[in-house]
Amino acid sequence: MIQLIYISYATREMNEQNLLDLLKQSRIKNEKHNVTGLLLYAKDNFMQVLEGEEVVVDDIYQSILKDDRNTRNTIIQRENIDTRSFPQWSMGFKTASDIPPDLMKGYSDFFTATDAPISIEKQKSGVLSLLNTFKICTDV
Numbered sequence: 001m002i003q004l005i006y007i008s009y010a011t012r013e014m015n016e017q018n019l020l021d022l023l024k025q026s027r028i029k030n031e032k033h034n035v036t037g038l039l040l041y042a043k044d045n046f047m048q049v050l051e052g053e054e055v056v057v058d059d060i061y062q063s064i065l066k067d068d069r070n071t072r073n074t075i076i077q078r079e080n081i082d083t084r085s086f087p088q089w090s091m092g093f094k095t096a097s098d099i100p101p102d103l104m105k106g107y108s109d110f111f112t113a114t115d116a117p118i119s120i121e122k123q124k125s126g127v128l129s130l131l132n133t134f135k136i137c138t139d140v
Contacts, residue, residue, distance in 0.1 A: 002054045003085065004061055005077040008070040010044040022069065035060060036086045046070055051084045 014022070019041060026039065035052035048064075050057045065073055 001052060001081050001084070002057050003077065003079060003081045004050045004057050004075065006048055006061070006064075006073055006075045008046045008048075008064075008073040010041075010046065011069055011071050013044070014041060014069070018069075029060065033060070036084050036089050038086050038089060049086065051081065051086060054080075 023039070030036065030050075030052075033052060033056045035050055035056060037049040037051055039049075040047040050060055061075075064070065
């Protein structure tokens with residue numbers, strides 16, 4: 001199994017119905033292929049974790065790259081795993097309104113940094129910290 005974490009940017013405004021449609025589509029595909037994960041959306045930014053068999057996760061990610069709802073995809077982490085971080089979530093989902101105020105600053109800072117390009121290692125550290133906090137706050 002692998003865990004793949006990436007970030008991307010929305011190509012258009014994602015209203016509530018757009019996000020619900022995306023979530024429904026993701027959950028159907030993920031349940032069919034035994035993929036788990038989490039999708040975060042805030043300020044026109046996506047952050048997603050996909051967990052499952054390597055070939056399946058890679059295929060799903062390739063379809064995401066072709067999806068015109070997002071662009072500027074950047075893989076933060078892709079590694080082999082023995083256990084899933086989100087084993088019961090076909091696709092957990094959070095929007096900016098779901099993000100606790102104390103976490104929103106870190107999330108916003110991560111995506112809106114205006115200094116020199118952030119290194120992948122710095123991105124990876126920030127993403128993993130945010131994802132672990134969301135997991136603790138929302139575990140089912």
